[in-house]
Amino acid sequence: NLESYYQSRFAARTQRIQASTIREILKLTTQPGFISFAGGLPAADLFPIERIAEATQRILQAHGAQALQYSTTEGYLPLREWVAGRMPGATPEHVQIVSGSQQGLDLIGKVFIDPGSKVLVEAPTYLGALSAFNPYEPEYISVGMDEEGLQLDELEAALKAHHFKFMYVLPTFQNPSGRLMGLERRKAIVELARKYQTPILEDDAYAELYFSGKPLPTLYALDQELGGGNVVYLSTSSKTLAPGLRVAWVVGPKPVIQKIVYAKQGADLHTPTLNQMLVYELVRDGEWFQAQIGKIRHTYQTRRTWMLEALQKYMPEDIGWIVPEGGMFFWLTAPAQLDSLELLKQAVEEKMAFVPGQPFYADGSGKNTLRLSYSSASHEQIAEGIKRLGRAVHKMLGRE
Numbered sequence: 042n043l044e045s046y047y048q049s050r051f052a053a054r055t056q057r058i059q060a061s062t063i064r065e066i067l068k069l070t071t072q073p074g075f076i077s078f079a080g081g082l083p084a085a086d087l088f089p090i091e092r093i094a095e096a097t098q099r100i101l102q103a104h105g106a107q108a109l110q111y112s113t114t115e116g117y118l119p120l121r122e123w124v125a126g127r128m129p130g131a132t133p134e135h136v137q138i139v140s141g142s143q144q145g146l147d148l149i150g151k152v153f154i155d156p157g158s159k160v161l162v163e164a165p166t167y168l169g170a171l172s173a174f175n176p177y178e179p180e181y182i183s184v185g186m187d188e189e190g191l192q193l194d195e196l197e198a199a200l201k202a203h204h205f206k207f208m209y210v211l212p213t214f215q216n217p218s219g220r221l222m223g224l225e226r227r228k229a230i231v232e233l234a235r236k237y238q239t240p241i242l243e244d245d246a247y248a249e250l251y252f253s254g255k256p257l258p259t260l261y262a263l264d265q266e267l268g269g270g271n272v273v274y275l276s277t278s279s280k281t282l283a284p285g286l287r288v289a290w291v292v293g294p295k296p297v298i299q300k301i302v303y304a305k306q307g308a309d310l311h312t313p314t315l316n317q318m319l320v321y322e323l324v325r326d327g328e329w330f331q332a333q334i335g336k337i338r339h340t341y342q343t344r345r346t347w348m349l350e351a352l353q354k355y356m357p358e359d360i361g362w363i364v365p366e367g368g369m370f371f372w373l374t375a376p377a378q379l380d381s382l383e384l385l386k387q388a389v390e391e392k393m394a395f396v397p398g399q400p401f402y403a404d405g406s407g408k409n410t411l412r413l414s415y416s417s418a419s420h421e422q423i424a425e426g427i428k429r430l431g432r433a434v435h436k437m438l439g440r441e
């Protein structure tokens with residue numbers, strides 16, 4: 042039969058290509074009346090649809106042939122210039138446009154990871170990065186975090202003990218835990234990485250989504266101050282414009298960007314030309330773009346507070362959480378005996394979904410953790426969804 046006919050022909054690496062928990066749950070939650078806090082879906086009610094329609098019209102009228110034709114793998118130059126302008130010491134030659142930062146993760150895996158290569162990751166870390174890296178068969182070394190991020194003693198011990206291809210770090214509103222790394226910790230990590238000759242892959246998807254204060258310097262910027270060359274930086278237009286456009290960027294040392302260009306030539310030739318031109322049309326108007334980001338920050342802060350209030354109301358006291366100061370997620374820790382995969386089954390019975398925490402751990406731990414996204418839910422949905430989660434938790438903990 043077809044199953045066995047192809048099973049015997051699939052590449053061995055497909056053993057490591059497993060479903061993405063987030064993607065699989067996303068499919069489940071389209072049922073009517075279902076409340077999902079699973080996917081980190083940007084608020085669709087804030088997508089600048091009108092502005093995108095008119096900008097697309099303008100582009101097609103003025104540069105239609107260029108917008109619809111093949112384009113260079115490196116990406117649309119004005120967009121690369123815009124990205125470079127935000128990264129100290131960077132020129133467009135340090136910038137590669139990719140089809141979502143998810144593709145950036147895949148290409149970086151393809152360029153750096155051989156079977157058995159060691160990759161240092163946070164515990165927990167972004168499960169999409171593990172999905173991207175897994176087919177290249179790395180050996181992960183997980184390092185624990187305290188309230189603001191990677192623990193320096195554990196990090197230094199790992200850097201001393203292993204030769205890593207790179208360390209994957211999310212310093213700003215970490216996915217999934219929501220942690221924000223402070224300036225001193227950022228500097229210490231950049232210095233340790235240079236001391237132990239270990240490149241940092243900095244994934245900065247949520248950099249702009251801070252609720253208060255102002256943005257902290259990127260690891261990329263801090264590394265530049267020490268001479269540069271040791272940080273590969275990833276960010277995206279998904280959280281500030283629209284994730285369906287699939288436009289993101291990698292900023293890094295020229296030898297790395299060169300390899301990523303070649304890898305991308307073999308992957309998808311280039312990121313959609315029209316979408317790159319459209320993103321540039323939107324971001325070039327700094328005043329509008331900052332106002333748009335301001336709306337998103339305000340909306341997410343409001344939704345974060347609604348979820349906090351609902352958690353305080355409906356969760357038993359032995360469920361803990363970190364209150365995020367930005368980004369899209371609450372990260373909950375339950376008593377050790379609670380398996381969040383089992384809890385998800387209960388929750389789905391109550392027509393509610395979240396992402397169980399275990400897939401965010403490269404070391405298989407985290408059964409008693411779960412991730413909730415508040416970014417695209419209304420006040421009613423948040424209150425009702427958390428109430429349903431509360432019922433499921435009480436059942437699991439044997440309390441009615």
Ligand SMILES: Cc1ncc(COP(=O)(O)O)c(CN[C@@H](CCCC(=O)O)C(=O)O)c1O
Nearest residue numbers: 063080081141142143167216246277279289
């Ligand atoms: C740290 C981090 N790095 C990269 C990505 C991918 O974003 P792109 O849209 O590919 O630029 C993301 C987006 N993650 C969201 C969206 C996943 C979308 C999905 O699988 O449905 C999530 O964690 O739910 C991220 O959080």
